[in-house]
Amino acid sequence: MLRTAFIGCGGIANAHVPGWQAVQAAGQAAVVALCDVSDANIDKLAAGLGLEQFARYHDWTALLAQEDLDAVDICLPHHLHAPAILDAAAKGVHILSEKPLCTSFDEAASIKAAVEAAPVTLMCAHNQLFFPAIRHLRERIEAGAIGAVQQVYSGDCFRLDRTVEEWGWRAKLATAGGGVLIDTGYHPSYRLLHMAGSSPVQVTALSHNHHCPIEGEDTAHVLVKFANQALGQISTSWAFPMHPGAWQVAVFGSEGAIFGRGNDYLLKPYNGSEEAGSLPPANGFAEEVKHFVGCLLTGERPIQTHDDGINVLKLILGAYQAIEQGVTVRFEE
Numbered sequence: 001m002l003r004t005a006f007i008g009c010g011g012i013a014n015a016h017v018p019g020w021q022a023v024q025a026a027g028q029a030a031v032v033a034l035c036d037v038s039d040a041n042i043d044k045l046a047a048g049l050g051l052e053q054f055a056r057y058h059d060w061t062a063l064l065a066q067e068d069l070d071a072v073d074i075c076l077p078h079h080l081h082a083p084a085i086l087d088a089a090a091k092g093v094h095i096l097s098e099k100p101l102c103t104s105f106d107e108a109a110s111i112k113a114a115v116e117a118a119p120v121t122l123m124c125a126h127n128q129l130f131f132p133a134i135r136h137l138r139e140r141i142e143a144g145a146i147g148a149v150q151q152v153y154s155g156d157c158f159r160l161d162r163t164v165e166e167w168g169w170r171a172k173l174a175t176a177g178g179g180v181l182i183d184t185g186y187h188p189s190y191r192l193l194h195m196a197g198s199s200p201v202q203v204t205a206l207s208h209n210h211h212c213p214i215e216g217e218d219t220a221h222v223l224v225k226f227a228n229q230a231l232g233q234i235s236t237s238w239a240f241p242m243h244p245g246a247w248q249v250a251v252f253g254s255e256g257a258i259f260g261r262g263n264d265y266l267l268k269p270y271n272g273s274e275e276a277g278s279l280p281p282a283n284g285f286a287e288e289v290k291h292f293v294g295c296l297l298t299g300e301r302p303i304q305t306h307d308d309g310i311n312v313l314k315l316i317l318g319a320y321q322a323i324e325q326g327v328t329v330r331f332e333e
């Protein structure tokens, strides 16, 4: 039975509850401690998890010093990801961390060194990889359904009307690390990488703030070239919704194209008949927690580790650099 703790018990931690309940019911893991600066958020998460007994902490260094843990689930604001990951790795504790991995390449390099030296398993909580359509598209691409991947579009756009108080830590560059691109835009970015099946070698981007009272951008468009020559495009916004009928992911290959959204997919070979399908629904957050715990128990590599998180950061931090300097940013293969 793996002994686990939450570090950060706010909004998204509650979405992880069904996953932890499932692994607890399977006798694989138990949540033994909750850490947050807010007692109200600890209480709410404890109630959601149905915990009668747990240790309560307001400081993760005390949690890591006093509890004998196998793993932590980090659900903190962006600027706290790197320090919490480094502290957990130093104690030999495995890590499931919410996105983004961290907010700078220097932090990413420290995380890679610490996680590999420990060694511990770090899984990036890329929950949308567990969406039925995203899983299905990747399987069909790997099975050759569209030939070689040549072009990928991935988008996540919706309009949010919030006051600066409601934006909270997301309103500040110092705590969020950017605007929509490093937050909601992180999802279409890892989807893009997963579909391209390659590493980014060139990134350029444009962004603007049209609508939201935050320091960062509320809309961004990123262009990417991958090592396998595939081209990618990411669109993300908190100012505008997706256009009606838009797919979350569209992948064009040498032999055809495949599109996905939620549970639905459409395969369109260039020479052959179309195939449309609707897959059984799944809770991506629950699947991600089950996958993380399963990997810890079997020793299998999680679907996305810190190395994949660093590739996602190449898209996002590369895009920020491209925007700031008006250039195309290049990365080694």
Ligand SMILES: NC(=O)c1ccc[n+]([C@@H]2O[C@H](COP(=O)([O-])OP(=O)(O)OC[C@H]3O[C@@H](n4cnc5c(N)ncnc54)[C@H](O)[C@@H]3O)[C@@H](O)[C@H]2O)c1
Pocket: 007, 008, 009, 010, 011, 012, 013, 035, 036, 037, 038, 041, 058, 059, 060, 075, 076, 077, 078, 080, 098, 099, 100, 125, 127, 168, 183
């Ligand atoms: N995968 C997704 O779809 C998704 C959706 C929303 C948020 N997220 C990610 O989850 C993370 C948290 O976002 P959120 O929306 O839950 O934010 P939130 O503000 O609701 O929760 C953050 C929690 O961290 C706590 N906290 C802040 N500083 C702390 C400290 N020093 N020590 C301990 N606790 C501290 C806060 O009190 C709060 O409870 C972010 O990385 C965000 O990008 C992911």
